[in-house]
Amino acid sequence: MNFEIDSGFETVARQAIECNVCFSNSDLIRSTVDLPQPRWIGSRYWKSDQRVLFLLLNPGSGDGYATEANLQFLSLLHAYKEGCGSLDAVLEHQRRDMPNWGRGRFVEFYLTGLDLKLDAVAFANVAWCGTKENRYPMRMLTRCFEKHTSRLLEVLSPNLVILSGNSVHSFEKRIADLLPGAKVVKALHYANRKGKDVQSTELNRLRELIHG
Numbered sequence: 543m544n545f546e547i548d549s550g551f552e553t554v555a556r557q558a559i560e561c562n563v564c565f566s567n568s569d570l571i572r573s574t575v576d577l578p579q580p581r582w583i584g585s586r587y588w589k590s591d592q593r594v595l596f597l598l599l600n601p602g603s604g605d606g607y608a609t610e611a612n613l614q615f616l617s618l619l620h621a622y623k624e625g626c627g628s629l630d631a632v633l634e635h636q637r638r639d640m641p642n643w644g645r646g647r648f649v650e651f652y653l654t655g656l657d658l659k660l661d662a663v664a665f666a667n668v669a670w671c672g673t674k675e676n677r678y679p680m681r682m683l684t685r686c687f688e689k690h691t692s693r694l695l696e697v698l699s700p701n702l703v704i705l706s707g708n709s710v711h712s713f714e715k716r717i718a719d720l721l722p723g724a725k726v727v728k729a730l731h732y733a734n735r736k737g738k739d740v741q742s743t744e745l746n747r748l749r750e751l752i753h754g
Contacts (some may be wrong), residue, residue: 547629548588550697555580558670558690559623564682565671573672574612575601577619578690580629580670582636583698584661593664594752595700596652597691597717598731599709600669600678602643611639644733651732652706655745656752664698666691668710678709687713692720700724702752707731727751 558578579601621627669686703726711728718726730744
């Protein structure tokens with residue numbers, strides 16, 4: 543599938559995938575997928591009247607989950623880094639594998655629960671790299687945000703940024719300053735443990751923000 547990838551997104555992804563600064567002279571250890579991970583940008587995102595971006599904290603470590611899918615994803619990322627693969631292939635893998643993320647809760651929350659189509663939305667993480675034991679000290683998050691994620695947000699120029707999870711909420715002011723024309727909203731994470739009633743109320747609130 544041809545995603546008609548925006549050149550600005552390609553530039554940010556290409557620079558990010560070369561980055562190793564957080565693991566140099568550090569006790570942080572990379573996860574099974576041992577490269578920075580560009581996240582999904584739908585082909586219709588750029589033409590959407592309401593450009594919705596979900597910002598989460600980090601890719602999961604992937605340890606013990608869908609080993610075959612993780613290894614395939616890793617192979618695609620290395621091919622992209624080495625110049626013999628495409629960002630298109632990386633995104634296509636995510637399209638196929640996304641229904642498995644969080645045992646299905648990812649798609650159930652962000653797409654089904656919010657009446658959104660995958661091709662019309664974008665996802666990003668503050669930290670682009672997975673780490674063993676999901677360790678993300680604030681110095682790492684801040685560095686990655688400043689080096690890569692802030693530039694990605696500028697390229698994507700969303701109208702609505704949904705900060706998913708408490709750990710992402712601390713970036714609210716920085717994002718609001720970076721994107722003065724965007725509405726920045728704190729929200730629950732898809733894997734929250736608040737219960738069905740709280741999640742239903744949250745989804746209703748977010749649907750109203752998105753669809754009016």
